[in-house]
Amino acid sequence: MNTPLHGFTEIRQAPLPELDATLHEMEHEQTGARLVWLERDEVNMTFGIAFPTLPKDDTGVFHILEHSVLCGSDRYPVKEPFVELLKHSMNTFLNALTFPDKTLYPISSRNPKDFLTLMRVYLDAVFHPAIYHNPAIFRQEGWRYEFDADGKPHYKGVVFNEMKGAFADADELETNALNRALFPNTPYRFVSGGDPACIPDLTYEQFLAAHRKFYAPSNALIFLDGAVDLDTVLRVLDEEYLRSFARSERTVFPPLQAPVDGGVQRIEYEVASEAEEPGRTRLGYGFVLGSYADRETLVAAGVLAQVLAGDNESPLCRAVLSRQLAKDLMLRVYDSVAQPWLQMEITDLHAENAAAAEQAVLDELRRLAEQGIDCTKLEAALARREFEMRERDFGAYTPGVGLCMQALESWLYGGRPEANLQVGALFDSLRAKMQGGYFEDLLRRIFLENPHKAKVVLTPSHTAGEARRQAEAERLTREAAAWTEADRTALQQKQQELDAWQQTPDSPEALATLPSLTLADLPAAPTDLPLETATWAGIPVLRHRVKTRGIVYVTFYLDADGLRPEQMSELGYLCQLLGHLPTRHYTAEQLNDRIRLTCGELRFYATAYAIPGETDRCHVKLCLSLSALESKLDAALDLAAEVLTTTDLSAEPAARDILRQLRMQRMQNCIMAGHNVGIGRLTAQFSAAGAAQEYLTGFAGYQWVKAQEAHWDWPALRPALQELLDAIACQARLTLAVTTDHDLAGQAAARLAAALPEGVAAPEATALAPWGARREGIAIPADIAFACCGGDFRRAGQGYTGAWQLASKLLGLEYLWNAVRVQGGAYGTGLAVRDTGLAACWSYRDPRGVQSLETYSRCADFLRQFCREGRDLTGLIIGAVSDSEPLLSPQAQGTTADTWYWQGVDYTERCRRRKALLSATPDTLLALADALETALQGGVCVVGGQPQLEACGLDHIESV
Structure with missing residues (x-):
């Protein structure tokens, strides 16, 4: 131009x-x-x-x-x-x-x-x-x-x-x-x-x-x-x-901050009233890395963090775990600021072990600086980081938004906007420097000789939350005491004005200022994601022809049906062990390096799929997800098969470390994402798949992990895990999914047929009774709540159609947003509706969970009134169609198509749902109101602080 x-x-x-x-x-x-x-x-x-x-x-x-x-x-x-x-x-x-x-x-x-x-x-x-x-x-x-x-x-x-x-x-x-x-x-x-x-x-x-x-x-x-x-x-x-x-x-x-030694900061954090304080101390360290402009240093610091603390076998983690000084150590780089820095965190240790843990880490850092870092580990970490940077999978962000954020990481501070948008020869440079002591010098500069650093000691407290609430109450008391009667009246008047404004709907004239699409602008049919079914080498294969830029995405779906509830929790734990324990040819340390060298991802997880039309049976699967460059596919598949068939479960200390870390991760999920926990509990109340998922990864699974940590009995647990793995990891239970634009599915199936034992097929399906409706709470150390309420709309004789997507959109944004978020002050809210029969209201970081539960009870009445008013549904239909057509990465296209396959939702059914959505009328929605009301009279699960739970009149309260 x-x-x-x-x-x-x-x-x-x-x-x-x-x-x-x-x-x-x-x-x-x-x-x-x-x-x-x-x-x-x-x-x-x-x-x-x-x-x-x-x-x-x-x-x-x-x-x-x-x-x-x-x-x-x-x-x-x-x-x-x-x-x-x-x-x-x-x-x-x-x-x-x-x-x-x-x-x-x-x-x-x-x-x-x-x-x-x-x-x-x-x-x-x-x-x-x-x-x-x-x-x-x-x-x-x-x-x-x-x-x-x-x-x-x-x-x-x-x-x-x-x-x-x-x-x-x-x-x-x-x-x-x-x-x-x-x-x-x-x-x-x-x-x-x-x-x-x-x-x-x-x-x-x-x-x-x-x-x-x-x-x-x-x-x-x-x-x-x-x-x-x-x-x-x-x-x-x-x-x-x-x-x-x-x-x-x-x-x-x-100007950038001149180097300072920030000394030691001491703060308290709240733990649940029933949690024991010993062993919950945390140590945090910050080390400034330099400027945003030094991209090579920042990438190298991330690689070094992976080598030092990327898994439990890495040097810094071993330094504290092997001595039982702490339960975990993590390193992370904050690089989206003008002055990037690295954080080291040592978690869950006894206060009396703090000095020893710090010294153990310092000694190990000095040893590595003097004796050198294993180049195999550096090469593995470099390979993994390069794969991630070239793959450009930005997770929840679309690629364009991800690129925007990358550009701002330089452009905002006066640098070139393209500075972080390409990989270029960056990794060639780092590999060339690797042999010359570059990473050892970087280690010294960051950890041992850095004048710009700080330390924080976090002490667990049963009283910190109450002290915080008391301080807030005292401040309010002081402020209220200074008000004149006129001041109080004025503030109450402002509250009334705000209430009136919030409750007054926008005028048609105001709404008309927003341009809108029409139904003619929408695709009449949903996107048909590529899916071909075939059998190669005796193995069923789901094939997805998607452009993947030289990367292959493979998922192993291994049938795990017929398990009892405690076995499902064992399976959820087993997934955390696989890939982190020794195998026939590799120590755990060597295995971690090999995975990074070979794979972009190698991850194990367990999931349950509902069977259409059934509530007391489901399919449970152990899944292995891997990604690799085409040139490394055979090596990646061989590695995956080795992990599945030769993992050595005799490594008790490592297994116990992983269990302790899993408990903390799941507890943290309750505190930060309690709405997901609550919806999971509700789903378990009416669905076998929901109950299975609870035992696998939900709060029930967390309770199992917590009990195992409290009463560790590896001689009893190990053979149970081995029995599970031996039964599941075989050809007879495998379905393979391959996403790539090249013909590699047959090659992958043949390689696995040669590597996996034949085995025995699983039972037809898992029989598991739903729990039935409950009113329960989960106490967390927080002042807010996540309030969830719902059940199965199918029990009112109403099946799933595309109109349910519209009902979810309508109630979430026309009713709940205003009543729970705007007026109630919660940070988020919505109505989750799924084709499994779930209809559940939820709130996120909610100051008054009990008020939200009352609001949910009026959802069906709001839907009836909205429909009787005959309001235009065009905009809401457009929004619901948009929700059903998210932008998917190549990998997500494959996994989404797999999910539809396992749930029995073919393209014809998806077209039927789209047609029902596009043709929905107020009368269509009105026909759903009774079923919605029935569902929302089902179960209740509130995750929140104890005072919030007590206000909700629950029948049973558990604690994290």
Whole structure:
């Protein structure tokens, strides 16, 4: 682009051959807004706009702004355009993200019309938000005083409650403390998400001032990816938004923090009242690595972390585990900031062992620095990291959003936006340096000679939570004591005004300002993911022809039917052992190295699949998921077969270490993702598959692991595990799934037929009685709750159709979002509906679980009233179709097709569901109301703090 286009001038171009893309870097002449476009043949188009947001306190102002600007704008004067877009756009990604030093608003869509709509709404949100004329948004999303029936004030707010949940996590507390110690003179010392103790310090005026200063176009970094219509996009940016602003002073990042020794910080974290304090101490260490610009050092630090602590056989883990000084040690690199740093965490140790654990780690680091690091381990870690970087699987983020975040990791600080977008010769350089002592020198610089470091000691406490709640209560008492009667009346009036605003629906005129797709814009049929069935070498094969760029994805599905509940829990544990214990040809240490050299992934897990139309039988499978380069496929398959057939279960100390770590992981999942735990418990109440999954990996599985740790009996457990493995790991129980664009499935099947024993087929299915409806609670050390309620709608004679997807969308966003999130203050909520018969309401980081349960009981009535009003369903249908067509990575295309296969859902059935969804009417939904009401009168599971559980009137309460 040689001449300016719609006010934008191209500064430079850069070819990106690994992405088959050309990067165009531009600047808006009038405002100085900067823009990057990755021009490539990608139908999923991405837009993102980011601003540097540098906190100066712990009030979480930028987190609150991230929420608040999406609550209406000048052009789109609806209460929550974000929610409206969730209802009726075809987005493949729609969210906003707060980082320690930036805020990003990304969207993506495969539909050009939808893409422009999403882009316009986000641009209007960030540049012309309604926050300036509607302070209720700040009170809703940030914090406010709310008075209960007795006139007693409490703090409430979506971000306030979200961060209360975050601060229940010891990891969060540790990271915050390390940031404060490592970066005392920079914005990184503050909690960008907000400390609940400080969020009420934020005033509305300060909130607006932060937006004025940081959300200026001159600060904007705009990212585009894919086959966008550049002329139209730049015209919208310039004519509709940027040209109305003058150039202003850009936010300048402060100087990097000069090296400091942050000393030792001591903090307490809350543990459950029944948990024993001894053995729960944690040690955290932070080591600053340098600058964002030194990419080689940052990648090398990640490789070094993998070598030192990537598994239980790695040197630092062995140093503490072999002496029984701690239960785990982890290293992680934080590299998405201007000053990246490495965190070391030693978890679950007795306080009296802290000095010995630290000394053991230090001694091992010195030994490695002096004697050298095993080059085999370095080569293995380099191979794994290179595979991951070239695969570019960004998990929950679409590829375009992932590339946007990578670009910002350099571009935000003044570097080239493409600096992190390609791998190039990076690993050739690291391999060349490996033999010359580079990694030993890096080890010394990071751990032994680093002047920029800090340490945190986290002490478990039964009283920390109560002390925190007491401090909050005392603050409220002091503040209330200073109010005049006029002050109190004014605050109560604000509460009434907020309630009225929240309960007033958007006008048809306001809603009409949001452009919308029509049903004609939607595909009439769902995407048919490739699936071919065949048999090679006597092994059933599911074949998925998908472009995978030289990577092969393989899944072994091994029948594990006929197990008793305790055997299912044993199987869930066995999956954690496989790949981490010795085999016939490898020690555990050698095996870990070999896996990294050969595979991108080698993972074992167990899952249960429902049988259509049956509630008391299911299929249970042990699954092995591996990925590898085509050139390494044979070696990867041989390795997988070796693990399955020759794992040595005599390694008792290693097995016990893994069990202890598994207990902590599952306990942490209860604290941080209790809604998933609750839905799992509800599913077990009416479904054999749900009950099986509970025993395999759910809270029931956690209880089994906890009991095993308390009463360790390896002589009894080991033969049970061996019997399971011997029975399951055989050809007779194997179905192989292969995802690649080359003809490799037959080769893979033949290789496994030669490597696996023939074995005996499993019983036809697992018979397992559902538990029946329960009202139960799971106590966790937190001030918030995850409230879940639901059951089986099929028991009311209603089968699953595509209309249930629409009901889920409607109730989640038209009713629950407003009642539970907006008015109730929970961070998240929804109605989960599955083709297995589940209909369950849930809340996430909820300040009042009991109120949410009451809200759920009115779902069916809301659905009936909505349908009787005859409101237009077009937007909600569009949103439901979008939910059913997520953007899938090559690997996910294969695993999704496998899931449909095992559940008995063929393409004809998927088309039938799509047709039912597209043709749904209010009467269609009305016919579901009675079944929904029956389901929501089923079971209850609330995961939360003890006071929350006691308020819910539950029949039984367990504790983590």
